[in-house]
Amino acid sequence: MSATIIDGRAMARRIQAAVAAEAAELARAGWAPRLVSLSVGATAAAELYVRNQRRQAAAAGIGFEARDYPATISAEELGGVIAGLNADPRVHGIVIQRPLPAAIPVRALQRAIHPLKDVEGLHPASIGNIVYDDLALGPCTARAAVEILRALPLDPAGLEVTVIGHSELVGKPVAFLLMGLGATVTVCHALSREVAAHARRADAVFVAVGRPGLVTAEMLKPGAALIDIGINRVETPEGPRLVGDADFETCAEVAGWITPVPGGVGPVTVAMLMQNAVRATRMQMERYRGAYAGGQ
């Protein structure tokens, strides 16, 4: 038995095509979507993200301005930058690239972004909305992982799903989104006693921990879907390499479907960011028209 390898890049291209059409329509209405990315203290990981985002934005016809700040910038200065971007009608979305220097309180910055410009979907109000099944601007990585499941020939209603990792940026939002689809969801994490047993009885396993080789073939039910959200940089004799949280080679022999790393959840995540960008732009357009154009 050998798993179907899910092509995240192809899926991202399909989403991108729809996003591009919507971006063009917004541009014709005078609302060409535009993102601003904030990086602090150049890191290789952040540069990789920025490059991928810039490429997908260009493909979708979305403006993308990447700003780099030195690692010495203060949280107050960054807060001022965000306040300026919140007030700037030519900016429709703000992306804070991770990792940030330890001295910068990333959560406070995320909260400072206006909810309508929160294209990463990480503001508490955005997270709260997905609990209410209101998916205006959901967190991109979690939405990407769940979109991949939805593209499989599995009915999410009543599906037994185990989520390994309960971070607030990924694991928890994945869990709520799955609950919203009617799945029976178990969330495991570092303190869980029986992760393997929970994984083995699941029809689908999501893993987002950041530990290479965490999920092995013995932890999977034959035919299960394995959505690997981890991205880890490991050193190999051939140089550095990106891998997920699953032991891909062995898991692919047991799973029914599996996402590769890279090329699985990652590209779909960037596509979700672009989808959020057009949604955010549309919401701002409607808010603006409601406020200034006689309630239209």
Add this chain to the structure above:
Amino acid sequence: MSATIIDGRAMARRIQAAVAAEAAELARAGWAPRLVSLSVGATAAAELYVRNQRRQAAAAGIGFEARDYPATISAEELGGVIAGLNADPRVHGIVIQRPLPAAIPVRALQRAIHPLKDVEGLHPASIGNIVYDDLALGPCTARAAVEILRALPLDPAGLEVTVIGHSELVGKPVAFLLMGLGATVTVCHALSREVAAHARRADAVFVAVGRPGLVTAEMLKPGAALIDIGINRVETPEGPRLVGDADFETCAEVAGWITPVPGGVGPVTVAMLMQNAVRATRMQMERYRGAYAGGQ
């Protein structure tokens, strides 16, 4: 084997004492906490809630004004009422009594309440904050159920917990709060295939569905904690009676701890509302001082 019956009223009194001390301190600072309750179209259920809230508010030294509106009031008029209460510095919390007439969009009203006056903890921003483990104003019923678990001699870290019911007001928030404590959480609901199996392997079961007799003794692991959040009005030969979602008599023979209905989660929920009331008042006092008194 016979379960320890958890005394929610005694627990509520303990919480209430701490709340009363804090309310008195706020009153001395010129910020006596005050709630306004909005009921629409008199219903027996809402009247019961209002009565309990009024009594606990009085015991805690919190002002409580109950307003009744006719069932014919429009959503726009109610929105106007809420806007007025948001702007009134003498009002620190707004409670919307359920049920509301079907024509009133309760969720939109909940969103209209200023997050700092959202003492029920149901605004999307409040819900999102608990995902981020920021418990400023959490939803009262979910917080009450989890407080009860925390009072038991069980370590929540690594605890296997099954939550039956995934409503956005109760089941989902219970799940996030438990995740925040390190529990391994499975959330089941109407579409789940194996609720009994999930319940039976759990160290603690939370049920919030609204169906009498849903949880039976056969669904429990001996010694497990059973937190029954359901409140159902059933007719008996002796007249109407309130029961939970568990078959109390048989479950009490298997469980290690069990909450009765009434007298379990209910009184603690009202105590949480009062705790939120003093927290909300304090946050508003600090916001006011920050804005108008030189950043103190």
